[in-house]
Amino acid sequence: METLFTLAVAHSPSFVAGAAVICLTTGWFLASLLTQMEEAWPRRQPYRLVATAMVAGLGVWTTHFVAMLGYRPDVAVEYDPAITFASATIAVLAVGLPLAVSATVSRAGARLVLAGLAGLGIGAMHATGMAALSGCLRTQSLTASLAGCVVGAAFMMLARGLPPRHRSRPVACLLITCAVCGAHFTAISGTTLQSLAGAHRSIPEDLILGLLIAASPGFLFVNTLLSLVALKRFETQEREHAGVLSLALENMSHGLAVFDGSGRLELFNDRYRELCRLGEDRLRAGMSLDALLDAIGAACGWDAAWRARVEAAILARLAAKSVQVADWTAFDGRIILFETRPLRGGGIAYLIDDVTADRQARRQMQQLTLIDPLTGLANRAALQAELEAVVASGAPQALILIDLDRFQNVNNMFGHAVGDQLLIEVAARLRAAAGDDVFIARLGADEMAVLARGAPDECRVFATALAGALSWPFAIGETSFALGCGIGLCHVTEAPGAAELMQRAELALYEAKRKVGDRISAYEPQLQERITARHHLEKDLDRAIERGEFHLAYQPVLSLEDERIIGYEALIRWDHPTRGPVSPAEFVPMAEETGQIVPIGRWVLREACREAATWPDQRHVAVNVSPVQFRSPLLLADITAALAASGLPAQRLEVELTETAMVEDGKAISHALENLRSLGIRVAMDDFGTGYSSLVHIRDFPLDRIKIDRSFVSRALDDPHSLAVLKAITQMGRDMAIATLAEGVETPEQMRMLRDLGCGAVQGYLIGRPERFGATALRGGTYLPAADKTREADERRSA
Structure with missing residues (x-):
């Protein structure tokens, strides 16, 4: 109590009141400047930083020395100008600068540390200001000085550490005033001054110091006023720029958010707010990343694990140094496109968009492909x-x-x-x-x-x-x-x-x-070997005609009406130089697949016509023609050339085509057959009864003969159904005036059966096996009609 009484007596009330007014005014200005600093864009912060540091430092310095002018111990004191100026510099750097910087950080811990440093700076400025006293013996209590520093730091940290909802300007102003005044009066309570012998006040120096201190409030007010005017002008420019920027932002199809290097939200548009499902009051500039994630998580229903996952992803992107684009599946199933772009000077720009519909459409397109x-x-x-x-x-x-x-x-x-x-x-x-x-x-x-x-x-x-x-x-x-x-x-x-x-x-x-x-x-594994062997066989087949490896074998056709040989079917045979005889069932399908059947068929036509031209009794020759040949535009030319070269009359050539082959291209085949018949060439349907829609073919195709498949002949004696088919075919042939020929006759019983059914002709091993052109082929086989026996004897006598 004695110390407080002595301190009160030693100060002039009017100067103390003036110092308090200056301190309160400084606190109010600082509260306004700090609030603007917290809401400022990064490009405007350097101006606000300097203005805030100057106001804070000079306000604290002026408060100190105005209070010192009212300090009236009965001692003559003087002030060293250099040290006094140094105390003003310390006030700006040690008090104003940390206080101003505290408004630029988002983390509460960093803000408290800077505020504490500013409070300690008040003690440093006070100690320097007191060191400017001269003409007296000064003693300072270390305890009081440290206590002053603690008081300044405590109130300053309280002013900057309050939650945003409690950090109003009056409260901030009052706490800053308490920090400055508390630090000054606590520290000065431990100060004692003693007169020195012969010391006296230097009026001119006191007058200069008084004028300097008196001018300080004016300088402080002018500086603050200019700072606020400049900041107002900057804010006007910012609003103008913000209007243009806002127009651009709100017309973006993507959501945009800009974060500074510490993770504080600096800029966003409405599209970003919509995509985050936040109301207008839930999103504001200056929000920390934690606060932003809390708001989005509450709006989207995140659980703790999902929030941690999102935060980790964002922090990883904040640390990235390159542009990154990726899809993110949101908690509610939406697919969000994230594009992050690092900014100069730190920070990152986020572009987001809801691409759920696009990705679903793309997935459907991929599925369609x-x-x-x-x-x-x-x-x-x-x-x-x-x-x-x-x-x-x-x-x-x-x-x-x-x-x-x-x-x-x-x-x-x-x-x-x-x-x-x-x-x-x-x-x-x-x-x-x-x-x-x-x-x-x-x-x-x-x-x-x-x-x-x-x-x-x-x-x-x-x-x-x-x-x-x-x-x-x-x-x-x-x-x-x-x-x-x-x-x-x-x-x-x-x-x-x-x-x-x-x-x-x-x-x-x-x-x-x-x-x-x-x-x-x-x-x-043997299949590969077979394919290789087939490939070699294809190559050999391609050169078989040139090498003369083909020959024709002829099987006789017997007429049941007069029991005489009426013609022969020409069958191709291949004598391979190394493999020996190759079955037609092996190489003919191969030739049809590769297209080699066209030149092979051309050779068969010419050879068959040439040899048939030498046969007696107007016997005909039947030549099997592949459907591949029928699809070739050269077939008619090949047939006419073969007839012309051999001199064989067209009526003695019979073209055989399987029933299945006719189905492949019915109209084209029918047209080709009509052209052949117009030349006098006869047409036979081979393997009748085993193909598709046989009755339709008999009705629609121009035919001269039907060749009944051997499968019906071989089973007819034991199978009533096969016998019924034979009866139906022979009867149908008679009714439609189409000659019938049964293949595969091997026994006399089959011969008698077919004669009884009214079949026109037969062919098979009983009549004769396929053989090369010569006397044997002309004679026939086991069953030799009487007329052919007479011819055989005549041919032998002629020979």
Whole structure:
């Protein structure tokens, strides 16, 4: 109490009141400047930083020395001008600068540290100001000085550490005033001054100091006024720029948010607020990252784990030094596009947009590129990706390739609309047979692929079930279609990669298509050897004509009406120089696939016509013509050239075409046959009864002869159904005035049966085997009619 009384007596009330007014005014100015600093843009902060530091430092310094002018101990004192000026500098740097910087940081801890440093700066400025006293003996209590520093630091930290909702200007002004005045009067309470002998006041120096101190409030007010005016002008410019910027921001399709280097939100647009689902009152400039995430999390329903995940992602992007673009799946399932761009001087700009609809549309487009639009099955690209996944996983699976039979015939006869509907039915039947969880793809017009699970034997059984499902006729409208299929499969254990798996399954499919009966083939290493051998055979076949390796064998045709040989069927044979005789069943399909059948067929026509021209009794020659030849525009020219070169009359040439071949392109085949018949060439349908819609073909195609397939002849004596078919065909031929010929006659009983049925002619081993041109071929076989025996004797006598 004695110290406080002595302190009160030693001060002039009027000067103390003046110092308090200056301190309160300074506190009010500082509260205003600090608030503007916290809301300022980074490019305006340097101006506010200098103004705030000057106001704070000079305000504290002026308060100190005005109070010192009112300090009236009975001692003559003087003030050292240099030290006094140094105390003013310390006030700006040690008090004003930390206080101003505290308004530029977002973290509460950093702000408290800077505020504490400013409070300690008040004590440093006070100690320096007191050191400016001269002409007396000064003693200072260390305890009082430290206590003054603590008081200044405590009040200053309290002023800057209050929550934003409690940090009003009056409260901030009062706390800053308490910090300055508390530090000054606490420290000066421990100060004692003693007069020195001969010391006196230097009026001129006191007068100068008084004028300087008196001018300080004016300088302080002018500086603050200029600072506020300048800041007002800056704010006006900022508002003008902000208007233009706001117009640009609000017309952006993306959400934009700009964060400074410490993670404080500096700038955003309404689109960003909408995407974050925040109300207008929930988002403001200056928010810390923590506060922003709390607000967004509350609006979007985040849990703690999701919030931590988002914060980690944002902090990682804040630390990144390059542009990053990525999709982010939000907590509510939305897909948000994030683009982050580092800014000069620190900080980062966020561009965000809701791309959920776009990504869903893109995903649908990607799915469409992997789906066959007709059947809804996967396509070749999807199969390739699935095969790679299967091979990588090592799961026991097999690739099954399915090639439909006679599908092209359906397309040609009934049109693509019916063919498309048939493919849809095939896909539905495969799904039903395979199950919903089995991968099925369409690879081409009539080729499917299925991935079966299990060991090789299990996959073979599965393939058999698929073949059975496709074996039943398909009903499209009022028409029924029987397709059938060939199946090739390869197990993943037999292929090192996806490409090899597909290649080997294709080899197995090719083998299955060549087989008769069971048309399911699994890959085996020997298949590659067979393909290689076939390749070599193809090359040899290409040069067989030049090397003279082909020859024709002729099988006689016997008329049952007068029991005489009426002609021969020309059959091609190949004598390979190293392999020996090659079966026509092996090389003819190969020649049709490669197109080599056209030059081979041309040679057969010329050779058959040349040799037939030397035969007696107007016997005809029958030549099998491939459907590949019929599709060639050179067929008519080849036939006429062969007839012209040999001199064989056109009536002695009979062209044979299988029933199945006629179906492939009905209109074109019919037109070609009409052209041949107009030249006098006869047309025969080979293998009748085994093809598709035979009765339609008899009605629509211009035919001179029907050749009944050997399968009916061989079973007719024991099978009533085959006998009934033979009766129907022969009767139909008589009614339509089309000659009939039965193939495969090997016994006299079959001969008698066919004669009784009224068949016109027969062909088979009983009549004669196919042989090269010569006397044997002309004589016939085991059964030799009497008329031909007489001719044989005459020919021998002539020889």
